[in-house]
Amino acid sequence: MDKKLAADTLIDVQDLTISTKQRTLVSNFNLRMKPGDRVGLIGESGSGKSMTTSALMGLLPEGVSASGTIQFAGHPRNLVEATDKEMQRIRGKDMSMVFQEPLTALNPLMKVGPQVAEIMISHKTAASKSAAQARAVKLLESVKLPDPARAARSYPHQLSGGQRQRAMLAMALANNPGLLLCDEPTTALDVTVQRQVLDLILESVQERGTGLLFITHDLSVVANVCDRVLVMNNGQVVEEGDTSEVFSNPQHPYTRGLLAASDLNATDADGRLFTVSSAAAYIPPSAETQAAPEAVVEEIKPVQEHSQSPADSAVEPSALISVKDLTRIYPVGRSSLFGKRSEVHALKGVSFDVAAGQRFGVVGESGSGKSTLLRILAGLDQPTSGSVRVAGSEVAGARERDLVQLRQQLQIVFQDPMGSLDPRMRVRDIIAEPLLVPGQKADSAKHRKMVAEMLGSVGLPADAADRFPHQFSGGQRQRISIARALICEPRVLVADEPVSALDVSVRAQVLNLLSDLVDDYQLTLVFVSHDLGVVRYICDNVVVMNEGRIVESGTTEQIYENPQHAYTRTLVNSSMSLRSELALR
Structure with missing residues (x-):
C-alpha cells in the first residue's frame, strides 16, 4: 500500500534492493531528502552508485529488478512499482539527471536549442513551441553559455565538453525539477571547466531550492558541493552523515581508506601515498595539527639542481x-x-x-x-x-x-x-611484444622469464601471463601496460x-x-x-x-x-x- 510523504520530505527511499537473477547489486539502500538538500553518494567503480540512481529514475537495464520503497513528493505511488508510462511523466519534470558524458546523452542529429525545448514541449510546461524555444535560449544563457542564441543553433559536436555539460544542465533544469541527480558530471572535464560547472550546479540548485543527489568518486568535489554524504561499498551504504564530520572523523575503515587514498598531500613514513590497505596510519585533515610522523602533510619533493627555463637555448650535457x-x-x-x-x-x-x-x-x-x-x-x-x-x-x-x-x-x-x-x-604476449625485433630470432624461454620478472615487479601474480586483458580490473590493466613499457x-x-x-x-x-x-x-x-x-x-x-x-x-x-x-x-x-x-x- 502506498503511503503519504511527510510535508517537508522530497524523497524517501527505504530498503531499496537491486538484483539480477544471479546476485544482489545493491542491498537495503535508504535515503531521505528535503527540498534543497545536497547529498553526495560516493564510492568506487562497482559500488552500486549508478545502479541506485538508475532505480530512482526508473531506468534499470533489462534483467535487473528492484524491490523496496521510493516515495517522491507529489506522487502517492511507490515508484518501484510504477509503470514506465508513469515514470515518463516524472522524468525530466519532477526529477532530472545530468549524465557523465553529455556527448552520448545528447542527440547528435538535433540542435541544442530544440533539444532543450523538447523537454518542455513533451511535459507541456511551455505555452507553445515558440515559447519553449525562446525559453531554451534563456536557459542556455542562465547556465552561462557564451552567445546562447548561437549555442541553441549548434549541434552537440560543435560545442566543447564544458559547453555540452552546461547544455545538459539547462535541459535538466528546464522544468524546475524538485530533485536533480548528477552522475559524475565533471569527471571528463578540465580543472578550470570542472570548477565552473560545479559552481554553476551549486548556484542553480540554490536559486531554485532543488534537491541535489551528486554521484561521484571524487571526495574533493563532494566536500565542495554537498552538505551530507553517503559512502557505498559493494552495494551497501557503510557510512553516512554530515560531510565535514564524515571526512574529518571517518568511522568505517573503507571510508578512511577512500579519504587516505584521495589525499595526495599526505604520505606515510616511507613517503608513499596512502592506499585503502595502508590507511590505518592516516590522520584525516581535521586532526592534522596532531599529526604523527606517519602522516606527512604537504610534502614537497626536493628541488633538483638541473632544472632550467625552457627559454634557455643552451643544452646541458646531462x-x-x-x-x-x-x-x-x-x-x-x-x-x-x-x-x-x-x-x-x-x-x-x-x-x-x-x-x-x-x-x-x-x-x-x-x-x-x-x-x-x-x-x-x-x-x-x-x-x-x-x-x-x-x-x-x-x-x-x-x-x-x-x-x-x-x-x-x-x-x-x-x-x-x-x-x-x-x-x-594473452598478457604474456602483450608484455613480450616490445622484445620482438624485426630480423632477430625470438628467444621464447628468455622472454617467458623476463615477463615473469616484470609481472612480479608491477605486483601481478605469475598466472596473469596466461590470461586476457578483459579478465583484469582497470588498475591491473594499467600495471600490465607499465610492465610492457x-x-x-x-x-x-x-x-x-x-x-x-x-x-x-x-x-x-x-x-x-x-x-x-x-x-x-x-x-x-x-x-x-x-x-x-x-x-x-x-x-x-x-x-x-x-x-x-x-x-x-x-x-x-x-x-x-x-x-x-x-x-x-x-x-x-x-x-x-x-x-x-x-x-x-
Missing part, C-alpha cells in the same frame, strides 16, 4: 631530452568549396630540456598541445619545424627505420589501458594521463608503483596530465602549456606555491584538493 623551437601545424579542410584552407597551430615554438633521472611534468588543459608534444617525442608524429633529440636520436626528419633506437629508449604508458592492449592477445629497459618513460581513468584507491597504488619503478630502473619520467595534484606528487619539475606554448616552467614548488603566469594561477586556483575544500567549509 640533457636526455632536448626540444628546441618545436612547432607543429596541421592543415584543416576547407569549410566550403571555394573557401581557403585553414591551419591549426598545435605547437608554437616549444623549447625545454629534461635531464637524465628527472621527473618532468607537462600540465595543461584539453587543446594545450600536450598530446601533440607526446606523439612527437615518441616518434609517432613529425614536427613542422624545430629539433627534438631523445636519448641521442633526432626525431625531426627521421624515417621509421631510423627510429628503432628511439623505440628501445622511450616507451609510453597510455591513459586507457583497455584501448592500448590487444584484447585477443619497461620490459625492454628504456631510459625514458612517458606516462600520458596514466591514472585519470582509475578509482582513487587504485590511483594511489599505480602512482606508488610508478614512483618505485622510476627509482628502481633509474628512469627519466615525462608525466603528462591535467591533474595538478598528481603532478605535484610525482614530479620535481613542471612546464605549463596553454594554446601550444609553454607559458611557465620551474620546479614543482615554484609553480604551485608562486605561479607567475595568469593561466598558471587560474589552473592552481581551480585545482581541487580534499584538504583545501574541507578548510573552506
Whole structure:
C-alpha cells in the first residue's frame, strides 16, 4: 500500500534492493531528502552508485529488478512499482539527471536549442513551441553559455565538453525539477571547466531550492558541493552523515581508506601515498595539527639542481631530452568549396630540456598541445619545424627505420589501458611484444622469464601471463601496460594521463608503483596530465602549456606555491584538493 510523504520530505527511499537473477547489486539502500538538500553518494567503480540512481529514475537495464520503497513528493505511488508510462511523466519534470558524458546523452542529429525545448514541449510546461524555444535560449544563457542564441543553433559536436555539460544542465533544469541527480558530471572535464560547472550546479540548485543527489568518486568535489554524504561499498551504504564530520572523523575503515587514498598531500613514513590497505596510519585533515610522523602533510619533493627555463637555448650535457623551437601545424579542410584552407597551430615554438633521472611534468588543459608534444617525442608524429633529440636520436626528419633506437629508449604508458592492449592477445604476449625485433630470432624461454620478472615487479601474480586483458580490473590493466613499457629497459618513460581513468584507491597504488619503478630502473619520467595534484606528487619539475606554448616552467614548488603566469594561477586556483575544500567549509 502506498503511503503519504511527510510535508517537508522530497524523497524517501527505504530498503531499496537491486538484483539480477544471479546476485544482489545493491542491498537495503535508504535515503531521505528535503527540498534543497545536497547529498553526495560516493564510492568506487562497482559500488552500486549508478545502479541506485538508475532505480530512482526508473531506468534499470533489462534483467535487473528492484524491490523496496521510493516515495517522491507529489506522487502517492511507490515508484518501484510504477509503470514506465508513469515514470515518463516524472522524468525530466519532477526529477532530472545530468549524465557523465553529455556527448552520448545528447542527440547528435538535433540542435541544442530544440533539444532543450523538447523537454518542455513533451511535459507541456511551455505555452507553445515558440515559447519553449525562446525559453531554451534563456536557459542556455542562465547556465552561462557564451552567445546562447548561437549555442541553441549548434549541434552537440560543435560545442566543447564544458559547453555540452552546461547544455545538459539547462535541459535538466528546464522544468524546475524538485530533485536533480548528477552522475559524475565533471569527471571528463578540465580543472578550470570542472570548477565552473560545479559552481554553476551549486548556484542553480540554490536559486531554485532543488534537491541535489551528486554521484561521484571524487571526495574533493563532494566536500565542495554537498552538505551530507553517503559512502557505498559493494552495494551497501557503510557510512553516512554530515560531510565535514564524515571526512574529518571517518568511522568505517573503507571510508578512511577512500579519504587516505584521495589525499595526495599526505604520505606515510616511507613517503608513499596512502592506499585503502595502508590507511590505518592516516590522520584525516581535521586532526592534522596532531599529526604523527606517519602522516606527512604537504610534502614537497626536493628541488633538483638541473632544472632550467625552457627559454634557455643552451643544452646541458646531462640533457636526455632536448626540444628546441618545436612547432607543429596541421592543415584543416576547407569549410566550403571555394573557401581557403585553414591551419591549426598545435605547437608554437616549444623549447625545454629534461635531464637524465628527472621527473618532468607537462600540465595543461584539453587543446594545450600536450598530446601533440607526446606523439612527437615518441616518434609517432613529425614536427613542422624545430629539433627534438631523445636519448641521442633526432626525431625531426627521421624515417621509421631510423627510429628503432628511439623505440628501445622511450616507451609510453597510455591513459586507457583497455584501448592500448590487444584484447585477443594473452598478457604474456602483450608484455613480450616490445622484445620482438624485426630480423632477430625470438628467444621464447628468455622472454617467458623476463615477463615473469616484470609481472612480479608491477605486483601481478605469475598466472596473469596466461590470461586476457578483459579478465583484469582497470588498475591491473594499467600495471600490465607499465610492465610492457619497461620490459625492454628504456631510459625514458612517458606516462600520458596514466591514472585519470582509475578509482582513487587504485590511483594511489599505480602512482606508488610508478614512483618505485622510476627509482628502481633509474628512469627519466615525462608525466603528462591535467591533474595538478598528481603532478605535484610525482614530479620535481613542471612546464605549463596553454594554446601550444609553454607559458611557465620551474620546479614543482615554484609553480604551485608562486605561479607567475595568469593561466598558471587560474589552473592552481581551480585545482581541487580534499584538504583545501574541507578548510573552506
